[in-house]
Amino acid sequence: MKYPAIPLTVAPFENTRTYVTEEAPQELDRAIESFLAGKPTEGRRGLAMATRPSPRGEVGEQIGALKVSITYGRPQVNKRQIWGQLVPYNRLWRTGANEATYITFSSDVFVEGQKLAAGSYALFTIPTETEWTVIFNRVPGLWGHFYYNPEFDALRVKVKPQAAEHQEWLSYSFEMLSPASANVVVHWEKIKTAFKVEAEPAKAAASGN
Numbered sequence: 001m002k003y004p005a006i007p008l009t010v011a012p013f014e015n016t017r018t019y020v021t022e023e024a025p026q027e028l029d030r031a032i033e034s035f036l037a038g039k040p041t042e043g044r045r046g047l048a049m050a051t052r053p054s055p056r057g058e059v060g061e062q063i064g065a066l067k068v069s070i071t072y073g074r075p076q077v078n079k080r081q082i083w084g085q086l087v088p089y090n091r092l093w094r095t096g097a098n099e100a101t102y103i104t105f106s107s108d109v110f111v112e113g114q115k116l117a118a119g120s121y122a123l124f125t126i127p128t129e130t131e132w133t134v135i136f137n138r139v140p141g142l143w144g145h146f147y148y149n150p151e152f153d154a155l156r157v158k159v160k161p162q163a164a165e166h167q168e169w170l171s172y173s174f175e176m177l178s179p180a181s182a183n184v185v186v187h188w189e190k191i192k193t194a195f196k197v198e199a200e201p202a203k204a205a206a207s208g209n
Helices: 024-036 045-051 201-208
Strands: 056-063 066-073 100-106 109-111 115-116 119-127 133-135 151-159 161-175 181-199
Touching: 056 100, 056 161, 056 181, 066 161, 066 181, 115 151, 119 181, 133 181
Parallel strands: none
Antiparallel strands: 056 066, 066 100, 100 119, 109 115, 109 181, 119 133, 133 151, 161 181
């Protein structure tokens, strides 16, 4: 209803426990209970976001004239088997928890050498043991990946995951910083994956003068 131009297909969920957040079922149950009782459903989004098991995080970096910001949910390992189980291989992942992860570029950029227009994108990945597909999707306001449509992908790039020290809470960071580029790093449990972001050469040079 919000985006009538986007074609959607209704399909049965499979393995939903992997993706549904811990608090979403309780929120839905409360809303249905209030509806059936003829009571208004109270909005408690601010409180829920402050107390949810996977809090919302935000990081940003200035790369020359380019500003990059990332907003994401920070799930915890919590003694769980992550790769291949909680996050299945060869399946789309929101690369965080709860709402979709969003990355915003203030100007046109190159991601792994491929040009991407300025703007805000839902950031998805398809992890495997040896290679990740990183996806930048144009549709805003998504909850997780439930309404993801590949027709609205702006860019897909391939990167290699690497073994790393244990990271209890999923994090995004910027490494290998230079005046014109940086690596955006996703780090969770004992896996770290990075993709290179470069400012357009003319703008990078102008910012250095």
